Amino acid sequence: MTQYKAYARVAAVSATAFALAACASQPKVADPVYTLAVPARSAEVSDISTTALPSSAPDEGLEPVESLANAREIAPEIGLREDAPLRYVVKKGDTLWDVAKKFLADPWQWPELWYVNGKIANPHLIYPGDVLELAYLKGRPVLARGGSGLERVSPQVRELPLDAALPAIPIDTIRNFLRGPRVVDADTLNRAPYILEFTDAHVIGAADMGVFIQQLGKDAGTAFSVVRKGVVYRDPDSREILGYEALPTGEVELRNVGSPAEGMLTKAFQEVLRGDRLLPLEKDNFLANFYPHAPTRAVGGKIIAVFNGVSQIGQYQIVTLNRGAKAGLEAGHVLNILQSLRAATDPYTKKTVKLPPQKAGQLMVFKVSAQIAYALVMDAERPIHVLDLVEKPEIGRAS
Numbered sequence: 122m123t124q125y126k127a128y129a130r131v132a133a134v135s136a137t138a139f140a141l142a143a144c145a146s147q148p149k150v151a152d153p154v155y156t157l158a159v160p161a162r163s164a165e166v167s168d169i170s171t172t173a174l175p176s177s178a179p180d181e182g183l184e185p186v187e188s189l190a191n192a193r194e195i196a197p198e199i200g201l202r203e204d205a206p207l208r209y210v211v212k213k214g215d216t217l218w219d220v221a222k223k224f225l226a227d228p229w230q231w232p233e234l235w236y237v238n239g240k241i242a243n244p245h246l247i248y249p250g251d252v253l254e255l256a257y258l259k260g261r262p263v264l265a266r267g268g269s270g271l272e273r274v275s276p277q278v279r280e281l282p283l284d285a286a287l288p289a290i291p292i293d294t295i296r297n298f299l300r301g302p303r304v305v306d307a308d309t310l311n312r313a314p315y316i317l318e319f320t321d322a323h324v325i326g327a328a329d330m331g332v333f334i335q336q337l338g339k340d341a342g343t344a345f346s347v348v349r350k351g352v353v354y355r356d357p358d359s360r361e362i363l364g365y366e367a368l369p370t371g372e373v374e375l376r377n378v379g380s381p382a383e384g385m386l387t388k389a390f391q392e393v394l395r396g397d398r399l400l401p402l403e404k405d406n407f408l409a410n411f412y413p414h415a416p417t418r419a420v421g422g423k424i425i426a427v428f429n430g431v432s433q434i435g436q437y438q439i440v441t442l443n444r445g446a447k448a449g450l451e452a453g454h455v456l457n458i459l460q461s462l463r464a465a466t467d468p469y470t471k472k473t474v475k476l477p478p479q480k481a482g483q484l485m486v487f488k489v490s491a492q493i494a495y496a497l498v499m500d501a502e503r504p505i506h507v508l509d510l511v512e513k514p515e516i517g518r519a520s
Contacts, residue, residue, distance in 0.1 A: 186256055200226040200230050205255070245410070248285060288410060289413060347369065353365055357443065358423075457514050458480070459479065
């Protein structure tokens with residue numbers, strides 16, 4: 122990989138020209154393909170890199186799969202679908218979960234199938250227009266980009282923002298949540314500044330209204346999210362407090378320091394009230410280009426809440442888990458959802474018998490804090506409820 126670092130966008134153009142010139146100067150050698158990866162919101166060219174993609178290189182050891190049945194027989198543990206395509210062109214609007222489901226019975230098996238090419242920067246990122254092909258690597262089926270030894274790719278330079286890569290999950294389904302609540306501890310919430318009063322003595326605040334702010338410390342910043350204390354997250358088993366929900370009601374910009382300080386409500390998502398707390402704005406840096414995979418250890422968690430407070434949970438709804446980073450969870454982890462509260466009355470003894478957990482669906486973790494995680498329900502086979510179990514999927518069991 123060749124990286125060109127600079128501090129002006131002009132340098133990006135120079136880097137592109139240099140890459141093309143390098144290709145033209147060696148006519149006897151198979152021309153490499155260069156990909157120019159440009160982070161969407163970067164102001165510095167130091168974040169820009171050009172990466173040579175391998176063209177028809179026999180040393181890659183990749184051979185196209187001609188018989189899907191043979192590939193499934195060679196590696197049954199991967200779980201290739203009976204109707205998996207041998208070749209697929211990634212489309213705009215696809216998610217990584219969608220692509221994984223086209224090839225795999227269990228999308229969490231993606232790391233077992235995906236060919237990670239060490240010659241490509243960010244090898245897990247897939248973009249619309251990429252050609253994915255089933256191939257053999259050392260006799261084992263893998264999924265590789267077309268051009269990674271499978272077919273000739275003509276020299277070109279592509280400018281690809283990192284956030285143009287396929288997201289793991291449909292972003293539109295979590296967009297409102299990303300502007301939604303966060304989890305904080307009691308000390309953080311109690312020490313946060315708060316709205317003392319509105320400038321014009323309103324009962325309810327709205328956008329473009331002035332506010333007086335109390336308890337604003339030094340170097341607290343100038344832009345804040347206005348939040349209100351929501352539900353208390355408790356572990357359903359230990360009863361330990363995992364955190365407090367901070368519901369956003371608006372945003373404030375600081376205008377004058379003092380005691381009290383003065384600010385302006387720039388946004389109002391709902392009614393803003395006296396006593397609402399001010400927390401630093403969270404940066405809009407959520408990236409959904411993680412990939413589906415299973416945890417390496419048992420989780421033993423439960424669903425403890427659902428976003429927007431519905432009672433029955435279905436596909437593409439957001440749930441809160443009582444496990445987080447401390448339990449080893451990370452973005453991209455796929456968990457099975459197991460119904461845990463069903464019971465039946467024995468027709469003869471009349472005793473209540475607790476039924477064994479049954480798989481109700483799958484979810485993927487997308488945001489993690491120390492003690493809790495947020496996940497999106499990807500599949501729902503049966504009704505899902507709060508307090509249902511979540512556990513890592515296992516090879517060899519129905520998943």
